[in-house]
Amino acid sequence: MVFEIKKFEGIISTVEEFELFRTSVGTPSERAANKVISFIDEHVSEFISNSPFLTMATANSEGQCDVSPRGDHPGFVSVIDEQHLFIPERPGNKRMDSAQNIITNPNIGLIFLIPGLGETLRVNGKAYICRDPELLEMSAVNGRVPLFGILVEVQECYVHCAKALIRSSLWKPDLWPEKETLPSVPQMLVDHAKIPNVTSEEVAKSLQEGYVNRLY
Structure with missing residues (x-):
């Protein structure tokens, strides 16, 4: 099957193209x-x-x-x-x-x-x-x-x-980002789920309650 992806160049989409590319690898x-x-x-x-x-x-x-x-x-x-x-x-x-x-x-x-x-x-x-x-x-x-x-x-x-x-550097804690710079997962859930009248603070509280009381 050949997929048309017109926006990008250099797409390998056939077995023949892949085999040719593989020889260069x-x-x-x-x-x-x-x-x-x-x-x-x-x-x-x-x-x-x-x-x-x-x-x-x-x-x-x-x-x-x-x-x-x-x-x-x-x-x-x-x-x-x-x-x-x-x-x-x-x-x-x-x-x-x-x-x-x-x-x-x-x-x-x-x-x-x-x-x-x-x-x-x-x-x-x-x-x-x-x-x-x-x-x-x-x-x-x-x-x-x-x-x-x-x-x-x-x-x-x-x-x-x-x-x-x-x-x-996954296992190097000294290179991990500062916690304050991390994405806000509660806010992400609020924006993605679009549940009316629910705040990121409420989602954060719900997540934490689940992490403490519903692991098993």
Whole structure:
């Protein structure tokens, strides 16, 4: 399929153009080409057990994509065996974007992060909405059992290099922006949601109350 994007120059839109461009990029090293494994080994399991945060990429049946964050204490993602892991679903905004995508398109991509470590872990596979009682009980926090979780049938695992995190200085607090200069999320929500007679102060209070009382 060829997309017409008249506003921009240099758009690569065909397989032939891409293959020609790819030759100028070069070929991956032997290490990069061979680093992908198809199961959860001891190294992947150790990485997941130390990760408190991941991003979850899904797409619907039409290919429209969504990336959602997931976070909890290290080890919140359970490695079931060499081919399966389980991600408990904690209370959120109830949009259920990822879950709805999985119903029509089970393909999923995950990136696991560990604070202070530049390298990340990428996991790709098939996802299923899972309500297995044993897995849910195993994922309970403060006596609260999740309603469901995402079961991932692993197809690919591989480490991603640290260049992106080095360039971003993500793990360097001394380079973080001053809090006063950060975007106002409450004001963003007020302007985007356009709910009448709701102020950014009220939204900020509601968000904070949820962060304190509705994490699990």
